[in-house]
Amino acid sequence: MGAREAGLPDVVSSGSLPSRVTIWEVGARDGLQNESTVVPVSVKLEFLSLLADAGLSVLEATSFVHPKWVPQLADAAELLSGLDARPGVSYPVLVPNERGLDRALEAGVKHIAIFASATETFASRNLNRTLDSQFEMFEPTVKRALSAGMDVRGYVSMCFGDPWEGPVARSQVVAVGERLLEMGCSQLSLGDTIGVATPGQVESLLEGFRDVTRLAVHFHDTYGQALSNTLAALRCGVTTVDSSAGGLGGCPYAESATGNLATEDLVWMLDGLGIETGVDLDKLVECSVWMAAQLGRPSPSRVVRALAK
């Protein structure tokens, strides 16, 4: 059954929402790096090609993190060399530090993202840095990236709750984010890495920043809140939303489903609200059904499961 045959109501927009949203598709990076299955590079290339066919225009492709930490993405250079250039499609790559940047430069990458922490404990555990000293790692990376003509996105992780520290002070998140913007990041992606936020917290955090047009949101659906939080962010003026095709990164059989917001569930909402995304939902569902078969398990996306033939 296609989306159009599902008994869909007419499109009805809602007051203060944007007319167009850019979906920053993170399935190939944030999704696959959190899947236990290591997917062959040929499958990743086919996946990215199908995502582009479905109309997604920003495909975060991989990460130059050390393969020791993320073996799922050890094939980053090979993947990038195999990518087809497509007009209107960009393939940003996560770059943790200068060594990663060297590899990105070698691979001819035009668009990178760096990954910062909003909390002391996660900075220590994920980056082996303090909250403050993480910037010593980012500064030369961003500076060199900008001189090379790259565009740089800044991820801020653990923006709402932190599994070790609990509630995260809004001022701390804003301070980290604004520092990344001042450093030259063109956009921030504010991440609810453990999926605990609710809409009031989202609104409050977004209001803390000076320029909402430079903000994107990145929600995980651990507690089922990702789409509601996205709706809250859209009402605040955010127009870039991170999501993962098929909800990659979360396993429907696991006790804890910690995956990203599923792109299909997001597109369903945006389609119903008349918000343009350029995405063909039926093609995207087909892609995610195919990818789920590669991973040997059903997709955690509700839309994919409802529309899968």
Next chain:
Amino acid sequence: MGAREAGLPDVVSSGSLPSRVTIWEVGARDGLQNESTVVPVSVKLEFLSLLADAGLSVLEATSFVHPKWVPQLADAAELLSGLDARPGVSYPVLVPNERGLDRALEAGVKHIAIFASATETFASRNLNRTLDSQFEMFEPTVKRALSAGMDVRGYVSMCFGDPWEGPVARSQVVAVGERLLEMGCSQLSLGDTIGVATPGQVESLLEGFRDVTRLAVHFHDTYGQALSNTLAALRCGVTTVDSSAGGLGGCPYAESATGNLATEDLVWMLDGLGIETGVDLDKLVECSVWMAAQLGRPSPSRVVRALAK
């Protein structure tokens, strides 16, 4: 892990939301009637008891629909005779027609719900009536119920999309609903029976009614939209929300997960927004983990899966 240890951010409210929401728990009726497993009456009684222990105050207990159509609820009379009266807890029962009402009167039920369709095709398929003639069935039922001092809720199903008819005209839904209110229903529950709605459609429908205080919403999570739609309804002034503990009624292994909004996922959002419900989330999760074990499969609720020990 309890909800309080999950790295929860501080409570942050949001402008136009109510301070208190009544959760109309439908797990024992709408949930169990859509589960393939037939649950013994002793398990249902324990389930209802645990739900009340968790602080839920409106527990739709069962249905007096003909056992031929819903064998899962064939034990309605036995269930009701086994229920413990608890101060502050009501146990509404679905009553399709006068024969069902007779059984409800016999069982000493104080609060019933009738189940209407907003579309011609669903009225025909579910009630064997036309859109208009369904009222001939409801009128004597409601009249007799009111004379017996009962409180009557009116469900309106297929309020947004219909699998046979597609988009449902708002005017048609409002006409059905207002007619039920005029007949004496104290409250309407507007149902997105196939889970296709998005927030703009919800707002538009709610605005069509004269008195939002008499409206409740009933969302299914087939396309992952249930919680976002609930948020939209709360912003419109709705203060009663239907949901199903553990997302009962939808199977996480099935291709199509058509269950109700999970009560836990709802409570997580309301807790984060500082909206009172009276529900103890940890106790509720414990109840749903227990119920999932009775059904022999994990809960489709994200919160239950994340917090399950």
